[in-house]
Amino acid sequence: MARRIGTTRALCFAVLVFLPPAVFAAEKQPRPDRDLSNFVLQDCGSCHGMTLKGGLGPPLRPADLERLPTETVAAIIREGVPGTAMPPWKALLTPAEIDWVSQQLKSGTLLD
Template identity: 45%
Template sequence: MSNSGIAGRVVAALLLACAMPAAAEPAPARQKELIHMVRQDCGSCHGLTLQGGLGPALLPQTLADKPAEGLVATIVHGRPGTAMPPWHRFLAEEEAQWIVTRLMEGFPK
């Protein structure tokens, strides 16, 4: 493997590392919208307090043993064969990541 190849990878990795925390934090106004969407529209099935309904509970203790990537994928792409629809029309993957992180630590009011 050439040096430039390694350097390229290192740069790519660094870029990715930089990009991730920045992308994981939507602007405050958008955060408000996402919180409203989760509480109200996800809440149609998961409950306003996220304690579950037709869909499962989305509380820290119920999500604790679930890998975050899987939860993000479920939000973005839905889960075929269940009532969970894909939400990619309404949010970006980084926003789904932000939602999952918030859900796992206890979702804001």
């Protein structure tokens, strides 16, 4: 009996931990650009540097991304880079948001 309760608790915990981000991703509205800019500078910036000049992750300024087409940048953001610290973002950002972020990174407009 005690074991069953333990399993139920573990399941509840798993649902609480893993479900909210999925629900959030499915229901949220597109973010206003300004909000998304802050998200990139802070969340991505925690690894790539607050001014995207690099840190744990490589720099993400236009010159650094010149060799990558916008769609490749989007694919990296979507899927992450397996085996590295770069996580996939597709559960947190919509495809449109990922495209927007990729374009901003390629053009450098987030740092204006």
